[in-house]
Amino acid sequence: MLKRTHSAREITPLMVGQKVVLNGWVDTRRDHGGLIFVDLRDRSGVIQLVFSPDVDAEAFRIGEQVRGEHVIAVAGQVRMRPEGTENLNLETGTVEVYVDRAEVFNKAKTPPFYIEDNVDVDELLRLRYRYLDLRRPEMKRNLELRHRITKALRDFLDDRGFLEIETPMLTKSTPEGARDYLVPSRVHPGEFYALPQSPQLFKQLLMVAGMEKYFQVARCFRDEDLRADRQPEFTQLDMEMSFIDEEDILGLVEAMLAHVFAQGLGLSITTPFPRLTYREAMRRYGTDKPDLRFGWELVDLTDLVREVDFAVFSTAIQAGGVVRALNARTCGSFSRREIDDLTRSALNWGAKGLAWINVTAEGPKSPIVKFFSQAVIEQILEALEARVGDLLLFCADQEAVVARVLGALRLELAGKLNLVNRDDFKFVWVVDFPLLEYDEEEKRYVAVHHPFTSPREDDIPLLETEPLKARARAYDLVLNGVEIGGGSIRIHQRELQEKMFSLLGLSAEEARDKFGFMLEAFEYGTPPHGGIAFGLDRLLMLMARRESIRDMIAFPKTQSASCPMTMAPSPVSDKQLKELGIKVRTR
């Protein structure tokens, strides 16, 4: 076997005259009859080989026979390319290797799609042949970035005294949260493990155990429907620390991200990150994960229009709702049809309608201006800093509906108008989340973050009186409108934890049954602690400027949670089922 002495990208002008051996795949082949060029690809990149009968007849014959994706070894001399034949698009484009020996390790069928960047091919096909898809340079780069970032995170945390500790994959199913993936126990027929949705309980127990600073690159599993940024198994960078408060965590994370952006992308990001309270985020951006790469803040007009004789606004306000508006800059030029599209969108998001004012040089034009006095209109225009050419969009309803509708329109228009600079990275902390929200379906409170999140100390009395007003010691990190991390200071006292469980509608028996080990642990000296977890795939997706986390995962699942390559999931034999004591019911 011809063993390689160099990788493709290592071949430089400094090596001219040197004999080298290269191993790799035939990327492309250009056959001139009497002279054959082959671009040889390995993980490092591409180098041009020259097969010439003047150099070696036997090697030339092999050059005639190889085809795309054949795996070959070649030996030959490095030479400068003749003047005028350099390829500036290629990193190794000034040199080439004259092959005097060649060996075919393995032939290859013609691949079902091109092994090159920017392929326009059905993703199903890419996933069925993922090992070919990953040969494409852009996919290889994604996995390289993933490696570099993961390593940078580990290095950073190691430097700061964190221990990476593994926690079980086979664990206990607990209520609350996402649907569990279950694993049947053979030894305990009829009983099941659950795959972890996150290592939450274990990392807290590691704090009880005195580990003080923990992290893990942890695989997590959630049996919920998929999205471009949601896979049934995904990776979290999970962290937890003892004897700390919010500021310690936020500061550490900012330094950590500055480190990985520098290491991974060579970018310097600005710290500290801005912070928004949950209320502020909802009011100004209509979402708890605002995209700060563009302005376009929502403006509250409730007080301004309170007395206006316009039923759409006044009924909403009387019902305890709000009136807010979005200044769609430059959208005054929108056609009737485009405005109809916006209205349809607003209705889809739950609005009862969409009022608008077109700010023209001749003054405001709109079906609704007749309801307003000149003075009020002027105040509205001023509040929205309206200029000629703007389109003002109004929504009147309950606060949550208005936020959702205008927040969605804000994003939709940003996409349509290309307001977003794709090179921007805009981080923002969202803090002061409510501790609880009311679930209409289940008729009970549910934790906004999770049941182990500590309320703010001064809000603890509210748990007895108005639990929905209590704020959590929780924080989310948002990057470019994507939630990339979230965490909290945890409850570390049994009484408060029991109080939380009871607020969530868990009976004392259920709490003991599901979380007894946790409550018990709290009785053996639990330090105050808190942490955060990052969706590593999402962070990487944003860093690589991709649209889907599937591009950052070597072997992801389709939207129906299956793997087109292995054909998982699949039925299993009766023998296997019998051993597990499982009978399959067909729906």
Add this chain to the structure above:
RNA sequence: GGAGCCGUGGUGUAGGGGUUAACAUGCCGGCCUGUCAAGCCGGAGAUCGCGGGUUCAAUUCCCGUCGGCUCCGCCA
């Protein structure tokens, strides 16, 4: 659970009630000693996702179904 878009040679697309199903690229063969999206010539390659219906006739229209993608619900 719901909505939308898509499904035609290996790949990406065009087409549209009766066609020899078109184009590009890839593939195979021939020519070709400086290409790098090599070029030129020739060739092979498609039960138009699947099932049913309407029709004299369906790849085309209708219904269903499967698969992929995006989104809503869901994701503490």
